[in-house]
Amino acid sequence: MLLQLKDISKSLGKFRIKDISVELPEGYIMGLIGPNGSGKTSLIHIILGLYKANAGELLIDGMSYEDSEVEIRNLIGTVLLDELFDHSATLKENGINYGAYYKNFSLETLEMYMKRFGLDGDRKFKKLSKGEKLKFQFAFALSYEAKLLILDEPTANFDPSFRKEFFAVLKEYIADGTKSVILSTHLTEDLDKMADYILYIENGSTIFSGDIEKLRDSYRLLTGEKYKINLLPKEQVIHVEEGNYGTRALVNHRLRYNYDKEVTVAVPTLEELMYFITKRDKGDKRR
């Protein structure tokens, strides 16, 4: 198991990450989703060893930060929204300066990815756009054979053509079955296609953690007449929303449950899931 979080808790002022447990085996992509302020970035900081959890156990490739910090850091590649590199240095200089700390850093690999991502190694870091800075972080993370890539909302800053390239690189990256990716994003459409696991958190608590297929099997999105939707058992309904073309409801799906034939039943996308669950938690349950 490449990543194991067991009952991780962390207090950050008034905000609290509560008992998050997740496991990610080698060769998979895990999507980390949740609304703004749900604790995604804080959780990533905990996984990166930047924040120390108040309780729980964190193991990366079976090692803990307390015992094997250097080994773990050699295994982790990161793309964060923070500007991590030296502004006044060129990309190549940054690569050489920071790459020197990594056991398996390869300047050739970095240059190969920079070329692939359309980055000029002689440009200064400060001259890059936000998206280019993230591309460079991504190229750097790929240059030292990291086993676990942790990416904090990079896709929103990528143009559509690079987003395709980005996911193609991720597919290549996990292809040999020894590496994994944690991808935090708001653009859940991409995760619908790519992710094998989903960790959905809200207000620091886990809403769902596990296989994406299991997630899809757990919920259904119903569309139909309002009175038909209202006939559903209350405990099954997560949130109901009335629209111009009928009423929609997200429900907990039970295997072999017979929905009314006049109600359209669909597997919700991640975006729809997030939307309805967030609405429910805001107490916006319209019935």
Add this chain to the structure above:
Amino acid sequence: MTGRVIKDYFTAFRWENFKEKVAHFAYLMVYIFTVLPVVAGFFETWESALIYVLMMIPTIHILNSGSLHIMKMPKMMYMVPLTKDMKKEYIVKSALFRICFCSLLGMICTLPLVFIGICRVITYVVIAYDYITFALILCGMNERYGIEERDAWQEARSDCRGLIQGIDMIITVISLFGIACMLSWDANEGKENVYENLLFIIPAILFQLPLTIKHMKYWNTAVEKALNYERSFDK
């Protein structure tokens, strides 16, 4: 590691960092190079102007260094595979380099005053002492006086470091300005002012030294804090 420390010290002096404090910096420059010398009459003769400029250049450098070099590592250094000892080495070496560079700059800039004959050796020793103290309190473990404007008074209630640093800094600035005044009077009027010298030396020894020692007692705490990303960036 030493090369990296020196490089990081100088690369911090870039416009992006000054930009965040441009109003503060502009105010400082205008005040130090126009209001203050005019009021105190430093620009009346070339000797007193020279004294003032030579003393204020390192002072401004220390003030800026104190605002730019916080006792913590660049963010990326928390991510790379470094042992705790290596991180500690970086933090401690960075602080020592800041202290040494800023103190030396003060001493080098004011040394010509001794050769010109404006400043006596005893006064120069006090000047050097002032610069060392100033560099120690402001550039050594300056986690309070940083780019991130922190509520120093609020924090001072819990561990009093902010308060000690603030008092020490004010005393040092007054002391440096006092020495500049004293030398300027020397240059303008050629009088022997041993008593005036003592007036500035005694408070310096009496107040600055114990305050600086008290402040430096928090050295290990500050280093431990700088080792911790969470406490350095997200408090």
